[in-house]
Amino acid sequence: MGIFKAYDIRGRYGETLTLDIAHRIGRCLPQVVPARRALIGRDARASSPALAEALGRGLTEAGCEVDDLGPATTPMVYFLTARHGYDLSVQVTASHNPAPDNGFKISRREARPVGYETGLGRLEQLVDSGRLPPPAAAPGRRQMIDGLDEFLAFLAPWRPDLSDLRLAVDGSDGMAALVARPLLGDRPRYLADTPDGAFPSHAPNPLDPAGHGPLADCVRRERLDAGVIFDGDADRVMFIDEQGRFVRPDLMIAPIAGRFLRGEPGATVLQDIRTSRGVTEALVRLGARPAMWKVGHAYAKEKMRELGAVCGGELAGHYYFRDFFWCDSGELAALVALGELAAAHRRGLRFSDWLAPVDCYxxxxxxxxxxxxxxxxxxxxxxxxxxxxxxxxxxxxxxxxxxxxxxxxxxxxxxxxxxxxxxxxxxxxxxxxxxxxxxxxxxxxxxxxx
CATH class of the missing domain: 3.30.310.50 (Alpha-D-phosphohexomutase, C-terminal domain)
Structure with missing residues (x-):
């Protein structure tokens, strides 16, 4: 398979994804997504700064004005893209892939995803053609900007009272370290919370038992109420219950949705085609209109908009929110889920008790x-x-x-x-x-x- 995937671009740095290819992508991308203003962010991988520079150089040669966030979570890029009306944004990341890999997650205006069917296929043809579009008569400029404080300010009202919960939070050596302590405070036990693109603590994939194993061990050893783990670029979040058991991510769709359905009964909630029947039944009990659709953020975000869904989720640990421009955010999902868990805990329920009516098959x-x-x-x-x-x-x-x-x-x-x-x-x-x-x-x- 090539580097142009269904939802994004990913490959092995220096082999299938080179600086020349990154530059070519930058030059060709405005042919696919017309843009004058572009935003770039990047994860902590060793190759990300060079790839961001090559990509940005191509974009400016094509006439784009480029704002570069430097290190950022992927949801931070989505947020600033939509909030400030950028025509185009690119997060340099391979998400949960191994350290030698890297890639690009591309969005157009309003942080709408660019997938293979909506632009990446055409971009692949242009990049592979061997011919670059002519440079713009007036090249753009690239400047560094800071968006972290604005992003944290947006999320601050969502912070719940977690004083009764004993938590461990695993940042997977990734970008969640930028936001976890400001949002969750100093009381949790933090693991792998220094950005390091070599991922020395464990693989940045929480679905992998080798990835979430250290957090599960910590929860059991210290007898905590829950564990929270982000993937490498923080667009996904997953959970460990009080017994140290991994919580299958689709099960969290219902309790997260409960937060919104109390104020909007009858709202639509999106789930992917792999979702447990227990989730669907729980959503109905909560007063939702469940809807089911294809796997993948490039499909889910557009379906969310089409249906006006209040929120949604996937088995892979992506959770989408209408209040977040119909995008996925591991940070917002963690705040909502932990708030609901904390409320259940105050009613005397452990994590596993709280989730039992959903995890019933x-x-x-x-x-x-x-x-x-x-x-x-x-x-x-x-x-x-x-x-x-x-x-x-x-x-x-x-x-x-x-x-x-x-x-x-x-x-x-x-x-x-x-x-x-x-x-x-x-x-x-x-x-x-x-x-x-x-x-x-x-x-x-x-x-x-x-």
Whole structure:
């Protein structure tokens, strides 16, 4: 797969993503996203300053006036893009990828995402053509600016009373270190809270047990009420309960939504196609209108706008907010979720008790199978399952979600990796095991190396 992905640009620095490519992207990008004013931010990776410079040089040669934030969280870039009317913004980051990787997350006006279908595909053609657009007659200028104080001031009213919670917060050696202490105070136990693009503490991917393991150990060892962990660029956040167990991120959609539904009953809440049925049922109990859509921030943000959704979330730990320009923010999600948890704690509920009504089904989590013939494999599973028994619902906008009264399965191709992804959920572990065996037998002939 090339560096131009479904949602962003990512590659190995010095190999698939070079300074020359970054410069070419800067020169070509205004051809795809017309822009006079552009904003750049970057994460803590060693390659990020050089990539930001090469990108900015290309943009100024194309005639853009470039404001450079320097180190920033990705949500900070989204916020300033929308708040100050930039035509274009780029965050230099590879998010949760390993340290040698880097990339670009690109947004247009109003912090609307630029995905492969909405610009990255065209940008790839221009960059790969070998021909640069002519430079502007009047080149732009690049200047450094500071947006952190304004971002923190925006988030300050969302800060909850956390005085009754004993917390640990893991910054994954990433950009959350810029905001975590100002927002959460000095009382939590902080881990990996110095930005270091080599990620010496652990991988910057909270979904990986190796990533969230140190935080889980800390919560258990110190008998804390909860743990909070951000990914490398702080657009995602995840949680550890009081028993040191990782909380599957889709489960947090419902309690986060509860904060908004109290003031706006009947509001729409977006969830991705992989979301637990327990979340959907909890949203209905809270008075929401649940809506389901494709996986990925480039799709979720546009669907949020279309539906006027008050908030939304994904299994990957992205949480979106209408009050945040329909963008995802790990920082805002952490404040809202911890505020709701603190209120539950004051009512005598532990984290696991509070979440139990949502986490009420047996679920495999997301399983990955290296399969080249993804489409053929998905169609085979769909045909076999629907021939055996007519489903209650069949969603087909992102792979398939096949719904039955007592179980469901989601099977879809990864948009970023060479995998077919599968999730199964059932009423109990025995039924779940049987359905997993059934579907894995159907997939077996297609698995690479089979």
């Amino acid at each position: 047996a679920n495999t989590g997301e399983l990955n199978y290296r399969i080249a013939r993804k489409r053929e494999a998905m169609e085979h599973v769909r045909r076999q399952l629907t021939a055996e028994r007519e489903p209650l619902a069949l969603l087909d906008f992102d792979g398939y979600r096949i719904e039955y009264a007592d179980w469901w399965a989601s099977i879809r191709p990864s948009n970023t990796e060479p995998y077919l992804r599968l999730i199964i959920e059932a009423g109990d572990a025995a039924h779940l095991h049987a359905r997993r065996e059934q579907i894995e037998k159907l997939l077996a002939p297609f698995v690479d190396g089979a």
